Amino acid sequence: MSTPDVRSISKAKFSLRAKLTIAFSLIAAISSLIPALAFYTTTQGQLLENFRRRVLTAVAIAALQQNGDEFDKISSQNDLLYEKFRLQNLKVLRSDPDFIFVYTLKKDQQGIYFVVDGNEPDAEGFSPYGSRYLEPSPYLVENFDSMTHPIAEPEIYTDEYGSFISAYAPILSSTGEKVGVIAIDIAADVIVQERRNILVQSLIIFLGVLTFGIILGILAGNSITKPVTKLVQVALAFASGRLDQRIDINTHDELEDLAEAFYKMSHELAQTLETLEEKVADRSRHLERRSLELETIAEVAREITIIHDLNTLLNISASLIRERFKYYHVGIFLVDERGEFAVLRAASSAAAGQMLEQNFKLKVGQEGLVGNVARTGQAHIALDVGKDAIHFQNPLLPQTRSEITLPLRSRNVTIGVLDIQADVEAAFGGQDVKVFQLLADQLAAAIENAQLVGQVETTFTELNQAHRLQTQNAWRSSINQDERPGYEYDGIQVRPIPQQLSKELLRQLENGEPILFKEDKAQEGNSAKTTLMVPIKVLNQTIGVIGLEREGNHAWADEEIAIAQAAANRAGITLENARLLEESQRRAIKERTIFDATERIGSVMNIENILYATAEEIERILGSSEVILQLNNDNVSSTNEK
Secondary structure, X not given: OOOOOHHHHHHHOOOHHHHHHHHHXXXXXXXXXXXXXXXXXXXXXXXXHHHHHHHHHHHHHHHHHOOHHHHOOOOOOOOXXXXXXXXXXXXXXXXXXXXXXXXXXXXXXXXXXXXXXXXXXXXXXXOOOOOEOOOOOHHHHHHOOOOOOOEEOOOOEEEOOEEEEEEEEEEXXXXXXXXXXXXXXXXXXXXXXXXXXXXXXXXXXXXXXXXXXXXXXXXXXXXXXXXXXXXHHHHHHHHOOOOOOOOOOOOOXXXXXXXXXXXXXXXXXXXXXXXXXXXHHHHHHHHHHHHHXXXXXXXXXXXXXXXXXXXXXXXXXXXXXXXXXXXXXXXXXXXXXXXXXXXXXXXXXXXXXXXXXXXXXXXXXXXXXXXXXXXXXXXXXXXXXOOOOOXXXXXXXXXXXXXXXXXXXXXXXXXXXXXXXXXXXXXXXXXXXXXXXXXXXXXHHHHHHHHHHHHHHHHHHHHHHHHHXXXXXXXXXXXXXXXXXXXXXXXXXXXXXXXXXXXXXHHHHOOXXXXXXXXXXXXXXXXXXXXXXXXXXXXXXXXEEEEEEEEOOOOXXXXXXXXXXXXXXXXXXXXXXXXXXXXXXXXXXXXXXXXXXXXXXXOOOOHHHHHHHHHHHHHHHHOOOOOEEEEEOOOOEEEEEO
């Protein structure tokens, strides 16, 4: 066996050295990233808060300088008050070089608009009086109406005029009414630049610590992977079958312990390999046996599931199980209706016939493994029947040494027992219970199906017999009501004739087969005749006969007989349809008559009239009859007679 190259393995896989390097790098990166982020967040937050306080102070002072009463009177850019406020706010703007805009605002139904822009009219971004604030910040819109004190934007806003922070304060009149809002925008470019500087410093710290982590990871990886590489080489030697390798590692840590464990493992592995082949062979034989058992069970199950006769099913099942598995005896017991005995219904062994003749049975819960399993519904194995206290010693089966008994269950009810006996000890194991229980369950299902098929066939036979009897009675009644139940066609006309068939001939026709007979001697004025009698059948019941006569010794051909039978079959179907139609019509007339009578009776509201109408309808339906209707109780008695 060739030994794989360690270098090829290290190229094909992600090396431990690389993993350690990445691990140390990640630890260093996380350790440096968290402080850097905290430093960056805290510093830029302090800068932002300083600017907000600065602009809030400025806007609060500017709001106090505004005369609300005069501010509310400004109506155009040409007002003297407008110029006064513009110059006043221009001073505020120029008081701090970081201020970008100082302006006052009002709000009407159309939105926020500029009043006085504290800047030179020709300055960039100057907003004349009445011009609309097209894109006010959401923060200003949200707080404009409810503003009672100075407020500042929470974040830096950047647009075409730069980055800045805006602060707002209400302009109050002498009565304390808010008449407008003054706003100051302070440049926040310093904050943006400072943020960049802090970010650069944080990145420098992060990259420095990351570089240190990578170097540390490489050094640690080298110190760890060197002995690990030796372990890999020895492991590859083990894989090639050389189990006498010893590892020389002196690290005085867990790796040295691992090397020693490798050596001990190789020694034990060498000892294990000596018996491994034998164990593998035993396991293979066991698996082959188990596979053969499962295949045999599947084959037996396929064969028994197509059998619907219970006795045939039980006998074939017992024979198949014994033949396929080569056991000493196989018996199938079914629990009787009272649940007292498990009766042997089928068996396969040298003594099977004798046991069946004796009607062999065991009392449920009292005799042998079969009786015990029939009561508990749990499989039982006797590895040595001589030592098993439950085993029943059957003198007809003297060679039994071990036995397995399995319940036949249907809907959680034990309906029988499958008993398998072997002539060697310990022929069965715990796994056999699972395997043979599968077979027992299949057999129980087949038994239940066979019983259901038997019940269905019995029920079908009874229904068919009842239907045949009903049809026969209906036709007998129909024939008795007809004075001339027969008709004759002589080639010229059809005429009714009385029934002239003898009882003996009718009995012969009951089997449904045609009858041929010849007259030995010619009658007076007539020549000898050959007669073909074909029964007319409805649902396998003979209800009539078609007779065909030929002069002389005519030989009836099979084709002629077949045509006559076809005509008789068609006549039977037609006659039955006609009878059913007449019966349906009579039933419809009867139901209609009853409906009309009840409808007339139901239309009357008075009790006496109801009785009279009922009697009248009954007389009309039944003809001239005496009808008496009487109602009786303790206090009332009423009679209507017609």
